[in-house]
Amino acid sequence: MSPVTHFFTGWVLANCFDLEQRDRALTTLACVAPDVDGLGVIPELLTRNSSHPLLWFSLYHHSLHNLMFALVIAALAFALAVQKWKTGLLALLSFHVHLLEDVVGSRGPDGYRWPISYPAPFSSSLQLAWRGQWGLNAWPNILVTIVLLPVTLWLAWRRGFSPLEMVSAGADSSLVTALRRRFPARTAV
Ligand SMILES: [Zn+2]
Numbered sequence: 566m567s568p569v570t571h572f573f574t575g576w577v578l579a580n581c582f583d584l585e586q587r588d589r590a591l592t593t594l595a596c597v598a599p600d601v602d603g604l605g606v607i608p609e610l611l612t613r614n615s616s617h618p619l620l621w622f623s624l625y626h627h628s629l630h631n632l633m634f635a636l637v638i639a640a641l642a643f644a645l646a647v648q649k650w651k652t653g654l655l656a657l658l659s660f661h662v663h664l665l666e667d668v669v670g671s672r673g674p675d676g677y678r679w680p681i682s683y684p685a686p687f688s689s690s691l692q693l694a695w696r697g698q699w700g701l702n703a704w705p706n707i708l709v710t711i712v713l714l715p716v717t718l719w720l721a722w723r724r725g726f727s728p729l730e731m732v733s734a735g736a737d738s739s740l741v742t743a744l745r746r747r748f749p750a751r752t753a754v
Contacts (some may be wrong), residue, residue, distance in 0.1 A: 605625050
């Protein structure tokens with residue numbers, strides 16, 4: 566699935582738990598982290614028509630979709646978090662939710678399944694792929710993203726914070742204020 570879908574999945578997952586702001590961000594980002602290996606798409610596209618194209622995306626995408634990198638991310642989250650164990654474990658879970666989302670819905674336009682080499686780089690014996698996998702642009706992915714957006718807005722309305730808190734506290738509170746003004750809470754009779 567796309568990094569945007571992973572991001573909102575991580576956010577909703579983080580909101581299932583009572584976390585500090587920083588720990589929420591770490592849990593959310595852990596769900597996007599595996600796609601760091603997809604950043605090679607930029608040089609690959611830029612050099613596509615050159616005489617020496619860089620195939621960094623084709624070569625390295627999914628090279629960090631494995632248990633080893635999951636543990637690195639979990640350790641990083643542990644180190645940076647306020648609630649260390651809780652956030653470290655949630656980051657590990659969040660990372661694996663990303664892998665699951667990719668196995669079910671990240672088939673490339675060329676039909677390639679991008680199998681996940683879970684024990685890499687130590688072994689290539691286990692490749693995770695699912696025969697029923699749908700394409701990256703298929704409707705279930707769009708549906709998941711469309712469902713995650715209102716859930717995110719509902720959470721913001723209800724709990725008083727949104728993913729905007731990661732970039733700007735002001736923008737975050739403006740959004741929450743706007744939502745609460747638009748949808749005032751029903752008062753008990
Ligand atoms: Zn991925």
